[in-house]
Amino acid sequence: MGLLRQIALVLVGTAVIALSARIQVPMWPVPMTLQTLAVLLIALSFGARLAAATLVAYLLQGAVGMPVFAGGGGIAFLISPTAGYLFGFLAAAVIVGILADRDWHRSALGTLAAVGVGTILIYTLGVGWLAVHVGLTQAISLGLIPFVAGDLVKIAIAVMILPQVWSLVEKVR
16 A cells, blocks of 8 residues: 555544544543554554554643544643543554454454454553542443443444455555
């Protein structure tokens, strides 16, 4: 794939993640968004290298003040109590992308496993960093438990729509 196509995919990916941050149920301190779904689909369809580039670009856009995060933009978001989720997105993009590069995304069971691993990574970093600020019990009750049911639905959606997303990305490649 040529450099221009890669840049185009990264830009489309950052736009999709930014838009998914705007679709939210406001909760405190962690809003419920579609970002996890977007990040995991990008990782599965872009692969590790391009997914990592997309998430780094997304985090840089937010750091320089572009309002791409659920609460806006600015460097403060990268050190806030919810910053762990943002860095969890990057970790999940890399690991799930590696699994996609190894063709885990070619079956429903492999996709389910990869998305499960990615979701666990996002929560491990997100809840872990939130716990530094509010304690582990509060972090679990505020930053994990309210989201489990919704994320199970997002995982099911990812497994169901990945073939369509993958075919769209393949057309660009």
